[in-house]
Amino acid sequence: MNSVNREWAFDFGPGQPMKGYIGVSPQLRYDEEVGYGFEGNGQVNGRSRRQQELSVGETHHAEEHLIHSFCIPIGVNFVVKVPDGTYRVIAQMGDLLADTLTVLKAGESKAVLPPIPTIAGQFRTVMFTVPVRGGKLVLRFSGAAPRINVLNVSSAEETLTIFLAGDSTVTDQPSIGYPNAGWGQMLPQLFKHDVVVDNHAESGRSSRSFIDEGRLESILEKMKAEDFLFIQFGHNDEKSDIPRGTEPFTTYKQYLKLYIDAARDQQARPVLVTPVHRRYFNEDGTLSDTHGDYIIAMKELAMEEDVPLIDLAAESKLLYEAAGIEGSKDYFMWSYPGEYMNHSGGVEDNTHFQERGALRLAELVIEGIIKLDLQPLRMYVR
Structure with a gap:
């Protein structure tokens, strides 16, 4: 050695x-x-x-x-x-x-x-x-x-890095929760060895609490020029508690801009990702939008700051509606009692994904990279 x-x-x-x-x-x-x-x-x-x-x-x-x-x-x-x-x-x-x-x-x-x-x-x-x-x-x-x-x-310290900042829908979920997975957990397998995915997303975090806990600072300590920072928040920004909650068109945009400015100060490249949808359907089979103004606010900020945006909210809506009310359960942590030993009593979770769903969402992120022609990331897709 x-x-x-x-x-x-x-x-x-x-x-x-x-x-x-x-x-x-x-x-x-x-x-x-x-x-x-x-x-x-x-x-x-x-x-x-x-x-x-x-x-x-x-x-x-x-x-x-x-x-x-x-x-x-x-x-x-x-x-x-x-x-x-x-x-x-x-x-x-x-x-x-x-x-x-x-x-x-x-x-x-x-x-x-x-x-x-x-x-x-x-x-x-x-x-x-x-x-x-x-x-x-x-x-x-x-x-x-x-x-x-x-x-x-x-x-391999010089490898191009994608840093991920986000919440439980992005994070690397612990093995004890299998088959629970975040899309950031499944993303590395979709790139060649020329790219490393460094996932700093953490369950329960908002754009505000992630920064307040020093997690963005931890990313910046490792970030190199030309690296990427993918930013997806919204689920916990919508919460009413003071440590996490933000308002869409004021504090939410202000905190997101801190990520953008921090990445650019490092000569790295920020990418905004709209929050993936929860699985809540209307009676007519269309998906209910629980993020509302947070999606609009992120899109506004992307335009104002000229930042690439992957609209995972829109793509996940299409994905779930195509699968239907019952079929979309296969993407989420829905299971019968005894189906998974880590969830012996069964689960009905409309927010978090099982590996199949997390992989499909990671593939949608890749499709967004290709659509935006984010180079050299596009060149390194498997």
């Missing part, structure tokens, strides 16, 4: 690792002093497809170990102790003899890649970039038939 250059190379599975790689056996549990290993309540198995393992020091065809040997991590995390920053992750997975399907997330729940399938004998190399806070890179493995053969991790 090279802590000076912030580069790590791991070779997973039984047997001797390839020269220059750190060996990771299925039994290796995370230890603070060692600085890497598996943790969690799932299970890790390992296999080697070589008929005869290399002996210690043997180098002939040593690279075959990268393919022949692998770990099968199910519902566990692989953790690497790293300094906070931005990291490029390159993973290789596959199996000579079996079809595989691996789901890889960062942290508790950040969807950094679409599910990764391979057929027997096929090996895929995938790449993504992820922010690390708290001194640990956490990669969570699951899927119907997961594999991990090789993992390379390196510092």
Whole structure:
């Protein structure tokens, strides 16, 4: 492990690792002093497809170990102790003899890649970039038939970053609430490794409380010239409590302008996102607008300040109405008792999304990026 250059190379599975790689056996549990290993309540198995393992020091065809040997991590995390920053992750997975399907997330729940399938004998190399806070890179493995053969991790501080400021409809929801998800949680998988999504959105926050709690300041400490700041607030600005509530055409616009000015002071690029709609229908099957003047006010501000605007309110309205009163439940946290173990009593939530809905909204954000021709983001869409 090279802590000076912030580069790590791991070779997973039984047997001797390839020269220059750190060996990771299925039994290796995370230890603070060692600085890497598996943790969690799932299970890790390992296999080697070589008929005869290399002996210690043997180098002939040593690279075959990268393919022949692998770990099968199910519902566990692989953790690497790293300094906070931005990291490029390159993973290789596959199996000579079996079809595989691996789901890889960062942290508790950040969807950094679409599910990764391979057929027997096929090996895929995938790449993504992820922010690390708290001194640990956490990669969570699951899927119907997961594999991990090789993992390379390196510092990537100059990567173009999209910072997200928003509320519970945007945030990375904790895994304990699965399948609850914010659209910002699903957004990273829709970009190539050239873009990192750093999601600072937090449940219950308004344009006002987000700033008052120092969350915008935390973003500014990391922001570089040419980065992006996507701003979606409204749900909690509508609340009547003093710490969060704002008025559409006065304080709401004033607080939003603070984000715009702060990003521009850093030579970064602000983008306003109208608040995604709640799922409330009128008797005639049309969606009821619960945001009202907040949407109008944000659009006015976008015009006044010449800021790009993604109208997620309008697009989500079309999405829900197309799905209908019953079909739109599939996007939200609606479930029957026993359907999800984390919500054993069932849920009827018309504000928060399950992963399917959050992904669809993230796709609508991507469509907005393409429509506005926000370069170079458009160029880096998967």
